[in-house]
Amino acid sequence: MFPGLPPARRRLRAARHQLRRRRRLIAAALTAAAALAALRTLAPPPAETVEVLVAARDLPSGSLLEEDDLVVRDWPVDLAPPDALPDAGVGAAGRVLAAPIGRGEVLTGVRLVGPGLALAHPGETVVPVRLPDAGMAALLHAGDEVDLLATDPGTGEAVLVARDVTVLATPTGVPEGPAGGSGGALVVVGASADEAVTIAGAALTQFLTVSWNR
Structure with a gap:
């Protein structure tokens, strides 16, 4: 590897070369770890969610809701409608839809025939x-x-x-x-x-x- 040098010198030179290579590898690994830690520190925390009921399929107005018409989904708290029905469903099964709802839409109280519908039409x-x-x-x-x-x-x-x-x-x-x-x-x-x-x-x-x- 180092022709012309005594064996002892060649071994020493080779050891130094290997050491420099390892130092570079260790430095690169530490730099990558530091960058990853910084990204994790800067990344926003996971959004807070709330469980809501959404339509499992397109449902027309007047539909009598059944349990398999609705599914539970985690929804960002900031995006969930204020009158979204929770996982408990407040007895959503057996209620009548006052307006059509598309697949994946959040079910709210104003979509059901009942008190919530009256609140949606004040006066x-x-x-x-x-x-x-x-x-x-x-x-x-x-x-x-x-x-x-x-x-x-x-x-x-x-x-x-x-x-x-x-x-x-x-x-x-x-x-x-x-x-x-x-x-x-x-x-x-x-x-x-x-x-x-x-x-x-x-x-x-x-x-x-x-x-x-x-």
Whole structure:
């Protein structure tokens, strides 16, 4: 390796060469370890998460939720909606969706028919309305604004009972055709307190139907 040098000198020179190589390797390893430690120090801590319920598939308005419609996901606390339903679900299974929800979307209280839906529409009273023809209910979508008409089953006379009420939830999977009595289909609307009283009274003795004015 070092021709022309005495054996002792060659061994010494070789030892020094190996030592310098090892020192460089050790220095490189220490530098890499220091850089990795610095990156770990500078990296932000893991984001705090909370368990929420999200839709396992696209679900239409009016769906009756089942357990396999929802899955639990860890969600960043800063991004979770304030009314997101927790892992416990607050009895989400068996509840009715007031609005459609897409796969992976967080389920919130305002998406369900119930008190949370009323809070999402301040100033309005949430009223269930039974339409005698389920096919009529199938034409409606959440967000529609419609007029409610009451028709006397004896005379056939129709009167306007509420104007520009907002459709909040519609049913799915109901058979079409007139049923009357306890049949038909339920929709949920938002109306003023006075309109809610009028609608409830008319529903006892008359058939309620809807019309669009625009």
